[in-house]
Amino acid sequence: MKWYDAVISGAGPAGCSAALSLSRKGYRVLLFDKARFPREKICGDGVTAASTELLEEMGVLELLRQRPGSLNAFTGATFVSPGGAVVQGRILQNGALQGGSYVIARTDLDECLVTRVKEHASITFLDNTEVTGLVMEGDRARGVRTSAGEFSGGVVIAADGAYSPIAKQLDLWNRDKRQQGFAMRAWFSGVEGLGDSIELCYDKAMLPGYGWIFPAGERRANVGVFLLPRFTDQRSTKRLFESFVKENAFAASRLKRAVMEPGTLKSWPLPFGSFAGRRGRGNVLLAGDAGSFIDPITGEGIYYALKTGRYAAEAVAHALERNDESAALSRYEQLWRGEFSTRIYFPGYAFQHFMNNEWFVETFMRYTARKQHRADLLADVVAHNRKRRDLFKLLNPFY
Known part of the structure; x- marks a missing residue:
């Protein structure tokens, strides 16, 4: 059975971000998705400048520009109070980001992500293949069980959405x-x-x-x-x-x-990022919605999916360089908590009140x-x- 450095379940923004990041570092990646692409994905479709900068680095924005009607730019945000007061704000007036903000249908966005994935010989992509759970060997995941059989890898990244079967199997699912x-x-x-x-x-x-x-x-x-x-x-x-x-x-x-x-x-x-649980166990990491990384104030998830996919890849590389798969989780927790936990998620949860x-x-x-x-x-x-x-x-x- 062929062995991979990382096995990833889910080919949305989190899974593709992780796969592309690992591929650029020279690792062999196996990426699954239960749907056949192109496929519809339910979403609000708002993509902020922070996300487009990441998509630009991945070469995905270039593909979207080649699709007429895919990029619908917005330069402002209008807020309406319960009593009808209107706040008309302009975006990118004082910040450091250079990218634009767009409404992008997730069908187009995810298809362009997968197109970039397919260009990398070090990534094996299998769509129309459902990951049903982990294959365990003691406390370690040896690989994943799928509708096409079992596959092995050093680290498993679950980027398979809010109803992730991997998160449920590990009892890491956000039930709160x-x-x-x-x-x-x-x-x-x-x-x-x-x-x-x-x-x-x-x-x-x-x-x-x-x-x-x-x-x-x-x-x-x-x-x-x-x-x-x-x-x-x-x-x-x-x-x-x-x-x-x-x-x-x-x-x-x-x-x-x-x-x-x-x-x-x-x-x-x-599932909100203010959920207190760890985002993995052993050599398994949870990214995107599977890891409960949604913004508690806005409900936005694309940026956090792209970013946590990248952080998961960094953590996997960190572990494999040390020949210690268990080191991935501690590095991953350090990365995402350092940027999101106290700065965004918990203040956002408090602001809900x-x-x-x-x-x-x-x-x-x-x-x-x-x-x-x-x-x-x-x-x-x-x-x-x-x-x-x-x-x-x-x-x-x-x-």
Whole structure:
């Protein structure tokens, strides 16, 4: 049986990022996905400048540029308070990032990621092959069990989504309802008044979540809701989506003549990065949604998937260089916690409580709307162009 340095389950942003990073370091990689590509993937499809910089380095943005209509740029973010106050922020005004921000359909994004993967001889890619679990040898994973048989590798990276069978087998699955969100989206045609800004509406029925309208071409938009079950009854997701589309004043004005595209209304879970558990065990690492790396404030996951895929690759290389597969997990925990844990995830989880208060949200939005530099700061934080701690500047009455 052929042996690989790393076996990766899931060929989305996290899995492809890990595979490409390892390949560039000279390692042999086996990458699986249960779907046949190209395939549809449910997502809000917003890709911030932090993500596009990573995609540029991977050569993926170059492929997307060659696809007409794939890149729908946005240069601003519009926030709407429960009472109708509008904050219009501009992105990339004061930050260090150089990349653009886009709405990119995940079908296109993931297909371009896989296209780059296929160009590397050191990566074996098997789609339409489902990973069902780990093959264990004591406390170590010898490889994975799939619909096509068993495959062996030094380190296993699970990048197979929120319902990861590998995370469940290791009892690392995020079951904490306080650390989970939920989203529902649909594509609409004939949307009026779209510009070059993504739009986030903080409707009082959904706080601390929000509804969104992301422009994706001529009068077309990705429309959805982001909900937190610990504050909002998850069973009412569809009702809240319909209420947002029809009854929220801002959204209704955009969508009054729009048509929902058939078969596009779908929902998915969002496991938050503030989940306290470790993201692996032994020689197995969890990346992307499988590792519960979603932003607790925005529900955004693409950047964290790309980044944790890269961190997983760095950890694998660190371990293999030392001929000690168990060293991968400690290195991985050090990398992701050092950047995300105390700077983004836990402050974001705490901020949810403030955003659950309608008075706070209304006051915060109206204060931010009064000066353009405040609105720009808020937009830049959402777009990963400013540090999360910069949000606290907006609590200063003299800023």
